[in-house]
Structure formats: C-alpha cells, structure tokens
Amino acid sequence: MQAGRSEATDRRRFLFGAAAAGGASVLGLGGCATARPAATAAAGVASYDLPPPLHLVRAHPDRIMDITVCLRPFRAQGPRLDVEAVGDKTVVHNYGHGGSGWSLSWGSSAIAVKKALAAGDRDIAVLGCGALGLTSAVLLQEAGAKVTIYAKDLPHQTRSARATGTWSPDSRIALAREAGADFPALWEEMCRTSYKTYQSYLGLPGDPVEWTDRYMLSDLSPEEMRARRHPDPIGFAQYQDRVRDLSPRSKVLIGGQHPFPTRYALRNSSMTFNVAALARRLTADILLAGGKIERRGFESPAQLAELPQRTIINCTGYGARALWKDESVTPVRGQIAWLIPQPEVDYGVYYNNVTMLSRSDGIVIQDTGADEGAGFNDGDETPDRPSAEAALAVIAGLYARMKPPHG
Numbered sequence: 001m002q003a004g005r006s007e008a009t010d011r012r013r014f015l016f017g018a019a020a021a022g023g024a025s026v027l028g029l030g031g032c033a034t035a036r037p038a039a040t041a042a043a044g045v046a047s048y049d050l051p052p053p054l055h056l057v058r059a060h061p062d063r064i065m066d067i068t069v070c071l072r073p074f075r076a077q078g079p080r081l082d083v084e085a086v087g088d089k090t091v092v093h094n095y096g097h098g099g100s101g102w103s104l105s106w107g108s109s110a111i112a113v114k115k116a117l118a119a120g121d122r123d124i125a126v127l128g129c130g131a132l133g134l135t136s137a138v139l140l141q142e143a144g145a146k147v148t149i150y151a152k153d154l155p156h157q158t159r160s161a162r163a164t165g166t167w168s169p170d171s172r173i174a175l176a177r178e179a180g181a182d183f184p185a186l187w188e189e190m191c192r193t194s195y196k197t198y199q200s201y202l203g204l205p206g207d208p209v210e211w212t213d214r215y216m217l218s219d220l221s222p223e224e225m226r227a228r229r230h231p232d233p234i235g236f237a238q239y240q241d242r243v244r245d246l247s248p249r250s251k252v253l254i255g256g257q258h259p260f261p262t263r264y265a266l267r268n269s270s271m272t273f274n275v276a277a278l279a280r281r282l283t284a285d286i287l288l289a290g291g292k293i294e295r296r297g298f299e300s301p302a303q304l305a306e307l308p309q310r311t312i313i314n315c316t317g318y319g320a321r322a323l324w325k326d327e328s329v330t331p332v333r334g335q336i337a338w339l340i341p342q343p344e345v346d347y348g349v350y351y352n353n354v355t356m357l358s359r360s361d362g363i364v365i366q367d368t369g370a371d372e373g374a375g376f377n378d379g380d381e382t383p384d385r386p387s388a389e390a391a392l393a394v395i396a397g398l399y400a401r402m403k404p405p406h407g
C-alpha cells in the first residue's frame with residue numbers, strides 16, 4: 001500500500017478528526033504486527049473497541065447498479081457568501097463548497113438566511129435544491145419566511161445526490177494561501193452549526209443521518225505513513241484541528257484485533273449521510289411547511305427580474321460558474337460506482353486509495369486518486385466504466401482474502 005500525503009489526508013477525511021489515540025501503546029506492544037496478538041484489552045484496545053463480526057461486500061462488477069460523476073464546486077477563497085444587488089433584487093450567494101457541501105450546508109445556509117432576512121422581505125426565493133438550497137429553504141421556513149425554490153434539476157438529479165455521503169467539512173473547501181484571514185473562523189462556525197444540526201437528524205425513519213464505523217487499512221503503521229507524506233500539489237486548506245473535539249479518536253488495531261488481511265486497521269466512527277433519505281426528508285419538510293418547488297432554469301442573472309420575490313438566495317453550486325460567469329468556481333471531478341445495497345454491511349473501509357462506504361441507498365466505491373490533485377480542474381462528467389471496475393477490483397481483492405463473519 002502506497003502511503004503518501006494523499007493517503008494521510010484521505011484517512012483524515014474518511015476518519016475525520018482521527019488522532020490515533022492509544023496507537024503508540026498498541027504498536028509498541030505489538031512490535032511486529034505479524035505476531036498477531038490475541039484480541040484482548042491487554043493488547044491496548046478495550047474489548048468494546050474491537051470490531052464486531054463484519055459482513056463482506058459482494059464486490060462483483062455485475063452488482064454495479066450505477067456509475068455517477070459529480071463536480072465539486074471548488075473556490076480557492078472558500079464559498080461565496082456575499083450579498084449582491086441585481087436590478088431591484090437582493091441576491092445572497094451561497095455556493096462554492098468544494099467537497100464539503102453536505103457537511104457545511106446547515107452552517108453556511110444559516111449565514112445566508114440571516115443575510116437574506118436582513119433585507120426585510122418574508123417571501124424569499126431560493127435558486128437550486130441541492131444540499132445548500134434545501135437547507136436554506138428549511139432554515140428560512142423555520143424563521144417564518146415563505147419560500148419558493150426555483151431549480152433546473154430536482155433534488156435527486158442534483159450533483160449533491162452524487163456525493164459520497166460522509167462528514168468531510170474541510171474537503172477541498174479552499175486553498176490555504178488564498179482563503180482570507182477571517183475564513184478559518186467562519187469555517188469553524190459553519191462546521192459546528194452543521195454538526196449540531198445533523199445530530200437532530202439521527203434516529204429518524206429512513207436514517208437520513210447515522211454514525212457508522214470506518215476502517216483505514218494498511219500494511220504500514222501510522223508512524224510509517226506519517227513519515228512518507230509528500231506535499232499536497234494543490235495546497236488545500238486543512239482546518240480539522242480547530243474542531244478536533246467534535247470527533248472521536250481513532251484506535252489502531254493490529255493483526256488479530258481486526259478481520260482484515262492487512263497489518264493495521266485504524267478504526268473510527270463518522271457521520272454518514274444517506275443522501276437519498278436525507279434529500280427526501282428535507283424536500284418533504286419544505287413542502288409540508290407550505291414551500292413550493294418550481295422547475296425552472298435561468299440563463300443569466302438578468303432573468304431573475306421575472307421572479308415575484310425581491311430577495312433570492314443563490315444556491316446553484318457548480319451551476320454558478322455558467323449562470324454567474326464566475327470562473328473562480330473550479331470543477332473537481334469525482335466518480336462513484338454504486339453497488340446494490342447490502343444492509344448487513346454497516347461500515348466503510350479505505351484501502352489502497354479506494355473508499356468503500358455502505359449506505360442504505362447503495363454501496364459507494366470510489367477511487368480517491370493517488371494524490372489530492374485528482375480531478376482538479378477536470379469538468380468532464382462522463383462516467384468511466386473501466387476505472388470504476390478497477391476501483392472495485394481493489395475492494396474485491398481485499399474481500400477475497402477475508403473470511404465471512406460466521407463462516
């Protein structure tokens with residue numbers, strides 16, 4: 001397993017907030033992982049931190065039910081949240097959230113909604129119904145406003161519907177050298193607000209949000225992986241140290257303590273968004289509260305003059321690049337192969353640059369690339385079946401070396 005900077009970064013994304021607490025003692029005691037010590041608390045990991053029996057993924061190409069490509073709407077300065085006058089309309093922008101749109105949605109939309117309400121109107125338009133449009137609409141309604149969403153694509157057709165569905169609040173959110181001095185604190189505010197709001201979606205019918213376990217698998221120890229880091233070619237900002245208190249620490253499991261065919265497994269828990277259920281829930285809540293969704297595309301900002309509402313929140317995501325002629329929105333391509341759901345698989349793995357995340361609406365198989373630059377400035381949304389199958393082959397190779405939990 002190659003363990004460069006990308007791997008370390010992707011591990012953080014996947015396990016978010018994962019400091020390897022207890023790792024040193026575990027690794028010290030194990031010395032050489034091939035010793036395969038018994039899985040006991042005496043080996044440095046409490047028995048309740050050891051994995052339960054894990055069901056295997058049926059990683060066959062004929063179980064790929066879809067291959068989707070999504071473009072992350074990346075802006076070097078971070079998301080656009082300023083207010084602009086367009087004719088007699090007040091437009092509050094809320095776009096450009098890179099690989100963090102679902103994760104930061106509540107916090108970013110809370111800021112946009114506050115600015116929209118400050119304009120004085122209580123009948124407000126929202127452009128777009130991806131993660132940012134839906135959460136803006138819910139928050140506007142909670143504040144007592146009447147809402148109409150105008151969007152070219154319905155929720156299940158948006159780019160948000162093609163996301164991995166993990167808590168990743170600082171994934172490709174800005175460039176460290178171009179984000180303003182105030183941005184880290186703003187990011188933290190968005191992150192904390194979102195995190196708190198998402199906890200209120202736990203345990204709802206359909207599990208729109210849940211916490212699931214993740215395993216980062218490698219034959220290299222965490223120390224070896226750290227030593228092999230190389231520079232991020234793009235220079236993305238990393239802010240997770242500011243919110244380390246939000247996430248549990250990861251546990252380093254060595255051979256014998258986990259069922260995987262690798263020497264090490266870093267175990268952690270993270271929030272999973274079952275995006276189909278989440279988007280459906282938000283849509284239903286908006287409609288139940290009297291909101292409207294009108295299917296409508298806009299070619300230019302001048303067309304906003306046709307809307308009856310005077311205040312508009314612009315949540316057009318990557319679409320803002322064409323609509324607003326905003327070249328600061330850079331596409332970052334990402335592809336997912338979706339396997340038929342297996343409800344019995346209730347965890348995720350990260351192995352050899354490939355992520356597997358089991359969700360209620362499908363199993364995500366995603367090649368996250370050899371480094372953080374993968375997909376940067378690539379606006380091609382055409383699915384690539386050979387590369388989807390190659391990513392799946394990595395996961396198939398992993399499971400081929402595992403025993404079924406009860407077999």
Ligand SMILES: Cc1cc2nc3c(=O)[nH]c(=O)nc-3n(C[C@H](O)[C@H](O)[C@H](O)COP(=O)(O)OP(=O)(O)OC[C@H]3O[C@@H](n4cnc5c(N)ncnc54)[C@H](O)[C@@H]3O)c2cc1C
Nearest residue numbers: 101102103128129130132153160164165166298317319334
């Ligand atoms: C492969 C991949 C995996 C990802 N995984 C995660 C993840 O695990 N966690 C996470 O937090 N984020 C993730 N992201 C990032 C996340 O998907 C985006 O940040 C998010 O989808 C952006 O949401 P949005 O609402 O701004 O845009 P969109 O979802 O693109 O929605 C835009 C809306 O605006 C409408 N629109 C656009 N242009 C116009 C127009 N001209 N006229 C009318 N309507 C218009 C569209 O129809 C749509 O309704 C991932 C991204 C990719 C590519």
